[in-house]
Amino acid sequence: GNSVTQMEGPVTLSEEAFLTINCTYTATGYPSLFWYVQYPGEGLQLLLKATKADDKGSNKGFEATYRKETTSFHLEKGSVQVSDSAVYFCALITFAGNNRKLIWGLGTSLAVNP
Amino acid sequence: KAGVTQTPRYLIKTRGQQVTLSCSPISGHRSVSWYQQTPGQGLQFLFEYFSETQRNKGNFPGRFSGRQFSNSRSEMNVSTLELGDSALYLCASSPDSLSSYNEQFFGPGTRLTVL
Numbered sequence: 001g002n003s004v005t006q007m008e009g010p011v012t013l014s015e016e017a018f019l020t021i022n023c024t025y026t027a028t029g030y031p032s033l034f035w036y037v038q039y040p041g042e043g044l045q046l047l048l049k050a051t052k053a054d055d056k057g058s059n060k061g062f063e064a065t066y067r068k069e070t071t072s073f074h075l076e077k078g079s080v081q082v083s084d085s086a087v088y089f090c091a092l093i094t095f096a097g098n099n100r101k102l103i104w105g106l107g108t109s110l111a112v113n114p
Numbered sequence: 115k116a117g118v119t120q121t122p123r124y125l126i127k128t129r130g131q132q133v134t135l136s137c138s139p140i141s142g143h144r145s146v147s148w149y150q151q152t153p154g155q156g157l158q159f160l161f162e163y164f165s166e167t168q169r170n171k172g173n174f175p176g177r178f179s180g181r182q183f184s185n186s187r188s189e190m191n192v193s194t195l196e197l198g199d200s201a202l203y204l205c206a207s208s209p210d211s212l213s214s215y216n217e218q219f220f221g222p223g224t225r226l227t228v229l
């Protein structure tokens with residue numbers, strides 16, 4: 001079946017450190033891939049997305065590349081800030097006929113220290 | 115444009131009671147989805163509504179139900195509450211398109227505590 005696996009957190013970094021959060025997936029067909037972010041006390045917000053192989057999604061300094069050969073969509077940022085402290089969710093969407101399903105990873109908590 | 119709103123934001127109930135949560139999607143969005151978020155299980159999909167019809171359903175017991183009104187507002191009901199139903203319930207709306215996926219816009223959630 002379809003699934004998303006994220007690296008477990010919590011991840012703790014110092015400000016300006018390099019961030020990688022791994023995400024791999026299992027899916028039939030050609031899913032679209034997403035990273036969502038949840039700041040403390042808030043709902044989820046779309047951070048970036050990629051809809052086909054080799055696409056790179058980017059936003060707010062974050063990037064992720066859709067790698068079909070390794071079934072991965074790792075999230076990276078070159079220099080994190082304290083304000084990036086949040087929980088990050090990797091997700092994919094698949095279509096089966098007229099039904100769509102959004103499959104979520106368990107989330108990775110990131111804490112950035114000044 | 116106003117975002118997705120959910121009411122109430124916080125709720126405390128006791129076992130055996132029932133609860134109704136409300137979600138108002140972004141204007142013009144016709145699809146509303148509900149999720150349960152818990153620390154151990156992450157986000158679990160409950161159901162999706164489109165044009166007052168349930169389109170998709172997750173693997174939750176029949177105690178969890180929902181509906182959507184003609185103005186796209188949606189309600190979720192949980193009957194006979196159990197301790198394990200304590201969670202953050204998130205609502206998300208999207209402009210519906212089956213040809214390409216549009217992002218879901220999430221509300222802030224309703225924090226339900228069952229005592």
